[in-house]
Amino acid sequence: MTQPHGQRVYLVDGARTPFLKARGAPGPFTPVDLAVQCGRPLLARQPFERNAFDLVILGCVNVIADEMNPARVAALRLGLSERTVAFTTQINCGSGMQSIDTAYRYIRSGSHDMILAGGAESLSHAPLTLRQSAAEWLGEFSAARSPVDKVRAMAGLRPEFFKPVIGLERGLTDPITHLGMGQTAEILAHRFGIDRQTADAYAMQSHHRLTQAQKDGTLDGEVTPAFGPDGTVYDHDDGVRPDSDMEGLAKPKPVFEKPYGKVTAGNSSQITDGASWVIVASQKAVDLHGLEPLAEITDSEWAGLDPAVMGLGPVMAATPIAQRHGFGVDDIDLWELNEAFAAQVLACLAAWNDDAFCSEVLGYDAAFGRIDRDRLNVDGGAIALGHPVGTSGNRIVLHLANAMKKRGAKRGIATECIGGGLGGAMLLEAVQ
Numbered sequence: 001m002t003q004p005h006g007q008r009v010y011l012v013d014g015a016r017t018p019f020l021k022a023r024g025a026p027g028p029f030t031p032v033d034l035a036v037q038c039g040r041p042l043l044a045r046q047p048f049e050r051n052a053f054d055l056v057i058l059g060c061v062n063v064i065a066d067e068m069n070p071a072r073v074a075a076l077r078l079g080l081s082e083r084t085v086a087f088t089t090q091i092n093c094g095s096g097m098q099s100i101d102t103a104y105r106y107i108r109s110g111s112h113d114m115i116l117a118g119g120a121e122s123l124s125h126a127p128l129t130l131r132q133s134a135a136e137w138l139g140e141f142s143a144a145r146s147p148v149d150k151v152r153a154m155a156g157l158r159p160e161f162f163k164p165v166i167g168l169e170r171g172l173t174d175p176i177t178h179l180g181m182g183q184t185a186e187i188l189a190h191r192f193g194i195d196r197q198t199a200d201a202y203a204m205q206s207h208h209r210l211t212q213a214q215k216d217g218t219l220d221g222e223v224t225p226a227f228g229p230d231g232t233v234y235d236h237d238d239g240v241r242p243d244s245d246m247e248g249l250a251k252p253k254p255v256f257e258k259p260y261g262k263v264t265a266g267n268s269s270q271i272t273d274g275a276s277w278v279i280v281a282s283q284k285a286v287d288l289h290g291l292e293p294l295a296e297i298t299d300s301e302w303a304g305l306d307p308a309v310m311g312l313g314p315v316m317a318a319t320p321i322a323q324r325h326g327f328g329v330d331d332i333d334l335w336e337l338n339e340a341f342a343a344q345v346l347a348c349l350a351a352w353n354d355d356a357f358c359s360e361v362l363g364y365d366a367a368f369g370r371i372d373r374d375r376l377n378v379d380g381g382a383i384a385l386g387h388p389v390g391t392s393g394n395r396i397v398l399h400l401a402n403a404m405k406k407r408g409a410k411r412g413i414a415t416e417c418i419g420g421g422l423g424g425a426m427l428l429e430a431v432q
Contacts, residue, residue, distance in 0.1 A: 015039075017038045062390070094423075107280060120275035184310050295429065299427040313422055
């Protein structure tokens, strides 16, 4: 089922870098470096010139000072025309999907024919910031004019001023509820009765599925190598733990609710660097350039909810799509649900299978149903490969399209929770 109004919109092709785990220091690539690394081979294999793009959109959350509007910087480094407009989107974890959704809506309206939409994030380059008291002292010292005033200001210098605040840590704390993202997952674990062992088992499965996908070539063509400044070749998602087992996952202590919490470093998404692009095109562009789309984008939805339970964002965003089209749980062949936390993913599955929740919150007479785990994140997810915030939404849409084509699936939904109490979802269908 396609949208009743507007042009048909296709996801034509895409590529991403390997996702590289942050290891306590800035990694080899900035957000734009990553976007260029996967953008060059993607564009090189297309049968059209780079000036065929009407627009470039890039999701990015932690924009670094040297790359203001990274979409524009990346577009120019990729060799696109100076006349090509490029802008950056930011909706936290949904930024990479927002770039696709914006492209989808532009093309459906008839105003554009081909858009390069992506996401790029280098969490290892997240800024270190001064604490507020240090910034106030610097302001006072800068305002001092006479030597006496400067000496007086120096007397206010404190050792703690030299200890920076990790910007990423502040960014992962909701400013309304003052809860860390992991704490919101703990709330959901409590609400739906998800225990530590179940969360760990889900995390183990994510690692095993990604390991298998790497071994059997499933990711070939989707993941393109990145080349570091020193010549190092990065050719795979390096956070995956092939030997992950329940014994090892039982060892990390709860991070957010000690000592009895369910969320640990082992069953949470990893802090990671990575980028992804997709090419979104109209029927006119597909016909003009002889393109073979991976999938058709037929619907999308964004939802808002209480930030304290932001992990239920996929339920609140994907359900309206199912309701609009009259789909039951068995009508969706594949799901890509971004794995922020194992407990959060499991809470979404539990909510969809809960009569009371579906009746009181979603408007169903009974539960939407149990999603078959063999249809969910079939090649692993963010627990195994990482969650570069501005990129993940783009990656799950791209991978869903590839997984659908490989398996001959008719229909799939990519969805994610978003910090701040939001959710995003996108419906893909096989090209008819």
